[in-house]
Amino acid sequence: MLREDEIDGTPTAGTGRGTGAPLLARCALVAAAGALAMLLVALGEGGLLVVAAGLLGLVVWAAGVWWFLAYRGAVRVFGLLVAIAAPVAVLVLFAHHRLWLTALVLVGCWGAALAFAHAAVRRAAPEPPMRAHPAPRPLRPVLIMNPKSGGGKVARFGLIARAEALGARVVVLDRVTRSDLTELARTAVAEGADLLGVAGGDGTLALVAAVAAEQDLPFLVVPAGTRNHFAMDLGLDRADPTRSLDALTGGEELLVDLGEVSGRAFVNTVSFGVYADIVQSPGYRDDKAGTVLKLLPDLLVGPDAPRIAARVDATVLTDRQAVLVSNNPYGSTELLGLGDRRPRLDTGELGVLAIRVEDAAEAADVVLRGTRSTGLRKLTAQRVEVTVAEGGTGELPVAIDGDAQQTPVPVVCTLHPRALRVLVPYDRPGVAAPVPRLSRRRLVALAFGRTTEGRHGG
Incomplete structure (x- = not known):
């Protein structure tokens, strides 16, 4: 780096x-x-x-x-x-x-x-x-920690004691709502915080990141969630979240893009269609595999299978089963055109993956031809507008960084280029140069x- x-x-x-x-x-x-x-x-x-x-x-x-x-x-x-x-x-x-x-x-x-x-x-x-910039040591950092994220990583790795030993004030979440979390972050800023950080999942990260970007404050990511996709793409050590805290005593800043969907920030993805419908199901958290197998037939080929449409800049996509909008494009593979990470977080572009597969022949075509298949479209855009397929009105199930909610249509996704100042440690084992x-x-x-x-x- x-x-x-x-x-x-x-x-x-x-x-x-x-x-x-x-x-x-x-x-x-x-x-x-x-x-x-x-x-x-x-x-x-x-x-x-x-x-x-x-x-x-x-x-x-x-x-x-x-x-x-x-x-x-x-x-x-x-x-x-x-x-x-x-x-x-x-x-x-x-x-x-x-x-x-x-x-x-x-x-x-x-x-x-x-x-x-x-x-x-x-x-x-x-x-x-991504170019890193020298950053001064924060004097009044405030870290918000979710003790339930990642199966209790905050306690398992001793993150509270470690952060306090490095001079941070720690706020432990206890059954707060989304608005409460945003208010906690704003209160910390009003009380003099010169850095906001989060130890938790990507959904929690995005809400606090929005406040940090709004106040032009550095933001610290501690990967204490389950998957930590944002931390992975920053190159942070997901196996040992304590290493991210090293940035409090000496680190550097990355200027990264921050996504917005209908007024809410997102750091990874916004999903529409099949995945969002599954996440909305009450039984999803307790039995993910069972819920997927139970719901997929109705969502894919059932008589009332939902279809969505999207305008990706000037390109119009219709009758899609799923649309995934990402904060910066994901990497490309020969098979499906969707990698497991984003090479950069500062391109100023949204990534879009749209899927329509109606039968076994189209499924095989996607496997063999990837993004050259008619069933799979991979695009980049500055603005994405998503609605229901036949121009209907109402609400769409949306999964924002894995957090399910109902959002009125049309749902608009945009990007704020390099709006977020992310403080990271010098030593990041997951950094990988983008491949042309x-x-x-x-x-x-x-x-x-x-x-x-x-x-x-x-």
Whole structure:
């Protein structure tokens, strides 16, 4: 993570870090060629059968999963059996025809090609990480802690005693409402707090973060919730939340974006449709898996299955089963176009993922083609407006950072660029530099020495 007191500049293909990019790109092309050569050589020994069986098995597995999730009774049981039988049948086929070696070589070559390609892109033009700024030590920090979050992490890690030993005043939550929490934060500011912090889940974080941004105060994140997605994308140590408290004695600031949905702040995601409906269910907290299996058939293909529409800047999406709006786009994977983390939190853009899958064929298409499928759209935007599909009025179930609520339509999501000053410790084990997008054209250009940095101003 670069700081302003370090060298100012972005590594390019001409720097030491980028010198190995052409070689890695060539290795990727050689590995891909090796996979193709192996396939051609093994034509008479089952090479095409390996590829065809693998793709067919993937399609059948996706169809089985769809039937299992979207239906009840005998169809659900049949779908489960199909989802289990598909990969087993592929393995049996390979064993019967003695195609293990061919399959392993093809998978190995293709895996090596992807690994070399990603390494080449990283070295050639690594995108700069979020820039950190030197920050003074807070003199009157106030931390709000939720003792119930994360199964009692506040007590288990001794966060109260540790924070007080570092000079912070700790406010322990005890059955407060959302408005009470916001008032607690504002009261702390009125009493002279020069930093606001939260030890709790992402929903609690967002409410206090809104006050910190409003008052232009630094904000401290202590990952004491269950999943702590925001902390993960900041690079904080989720396994040991006490390490975040080190920022109280010496840290740096990141200027990150803060999302807003119909007047409420969010730090991670706003979900509409299937997921939001499930979270609204009274039994969700006590039995998540059971509630999902019970509700999904009605939400996906039932006669009254809700459909939502969204205007993503100038793009109109209709008849969707689910829309996910994120504070900055999530990373991309080859399969579904949704990674498990956001490479940056300061791009000034919302990420949007919209899903519509009506049958097993469309489910298989999404698995095989990802964001190129008609059932899955991945976009970025400055503004997203969500409503019910046929232009109806009323309220929509919405999950804001995992917190369920009913919100009048239209529901508008926007972003406040770099509005939140997040204080973080110098040592953050989860920091990872963003990876530029991989493409065949870019890889070939790198392999043959035609770098692309000039076109991007690098």
